[in-house]
Amino acid sequence: MSQKQFENFTASSLYCEKCKAATPVRERLLLVLPDKEIFDYLCTECGSSVGQREVTAGDKLTAQAMSARRAPAQLLH
DSSP: OOGGGGSOOOOSEEEETTTTEEEEEEEEEEEEOSSEEEEEEEETTTOOEEEEEEEEHHHHHHHHHHHHHHHHHHHHO
16 A cells, blocks of 8 residues: 555544533634644534644645546546
8 A cells, every 4th residue: 555545634523621511513714824724623512622633735736636647547437
């Protein structure tokens, strides 16, 4: 397996200190900078911030290129 498969993750659940449990999270765009975007993960139960994720401009372009390359293959199935 290639390590490139594991470079970009999006969390679906994280531990919330306030709820004292792992809860589903939603991602909110917090800040847009020239070279990166910062996302905040919010607990869906209480709304508190439980983490952050940064996406650099290079990572974003790579992800877009990969999804564009995958799109025609998905249409065939």
